[in-house]
Amino acid sequence: MLYALHELAYHSATPFRIGAQWARDFWSHPFNLASETAVGRTVYASAELFESLTRRYGKPAWRLDAIPVGERTVRTTEQVIWASPWCRLIRFARHIGDLKRAGKPANAPAVLIVAPLSGHYATLLRGTVETFLQDHDVYVTDWVNARQVPMLEGRFDLFDYIDHVRIMLAEIGPRAHVIGVCQPGPPVLAAAALMAMDGDPNRPASMTFMGSPIDARLSPTVTNQLAEARPFAWFRSNTIHTVPLPYPGVGRRVYPGFVQLYSFMSMNEERHRDAHHRYFEHLVQGDGDGVEKHASFYDEYLSVLDLTEEFYLQTIDIVFQQHLLARGLFSHRGRHVELDAITDIGLMTVEGAEDDISGVGQTQAAHGICPNVPDARRVLHVQPEVGHYGVFNGRRFREEIYPRVTAFIADNERLSAVPGRPATAA
Structure with a gap:
């Protein structure tokens, strides 16, 4: 209604x-x-x-046809590498000739940026993607608005999200680097652990988590407190609504993007x-x-998208109420997710000292629950004077955070070198 x-x-x-x-x-x-x-x-x-x-406000365009690299302009081509009813894997292929003129190598580390599925479109990370394009072959998850997906396409839950991350890493190829921005932290970490457990050759060389609720029990914010203060049944009864006509997903039960938007805006009215x-x-x-x-x-x-009922409610239950991954109790389709299986994947966490959505400590908790990551492949960074969005966008991100992340990726690219990695520009 x-x-x-x-x-x-x-x-x-x-x-x-x-x-x-x-x-x-x-x-x-x-x-x-x-x-x-x-x-x-x-x-x-x-x-x-x-x-x-x-x-x-409809879905914004990426507007990344050309990016500044040093004193030069490098053209890019937006390519859809893989797609499902729920997500498109987009690659921004850089023009080889432009890269040469800019003094950049064509054979750059492949980076998968997993955008949050929490109410906004992936284009919220436009500045993040543009910055990473300076030095990397960039792929990004472009999640689909649930109200645009017909009921015949079935469900999409947290476990499907994890499967999507695995599939997309496989599409990119061996030992890419994955970056989870905010919400994706727990499912990306679970996907990496499952790939490590299977000895999957496409497991990432490194994983970087930015402002992610890996363990939402630590430094709880207003958002975390709301998730814990209400019983699970309250969320099912009060936050889920039915998509009306004329949308393709008519009849689908969703957590509407406008509800999330109004909630966030009320926090900073x-x-x-x-x-x-x-x-x-x-x-x-x-x-x-x-x-x-x-x-x-x-x-x-103000451009928002809807989340499926099952994905939203599972996230509330598993990540924000039971904290199953942080407690070592998370299972994926009947398999216990063993975080100690991660032994050759680098781990970097980035937090904002003034983050009011994912408090300091929630993201760096990944280091404590991944005990077998070598110390040489760990980086923990807390950025002063930065809030949630400043962790992955803005001047401080470009000038202070990004150089640390790209150095971390370079180190793990060297430690996880894959012979014969192809050139990665258009």
């Missing part, structure tokens, strides 16, 4: 949104002599703000309110830089 009401509210606002668009266009038209008056700018700003708050007030002022003043910065962030932040 809530999902249907949400859709009704959106469509009911359509006439007002269209009116706001007309008003915005009228009061910003260069032939309107009043467009630069105080009244004109205020009406224009009001209309623009209303339209931006009531529009539907004053910050978001102030941001939109400043946006209004920038519009009135004609501050293009301020307007562009705000729009760039919120166009991404």
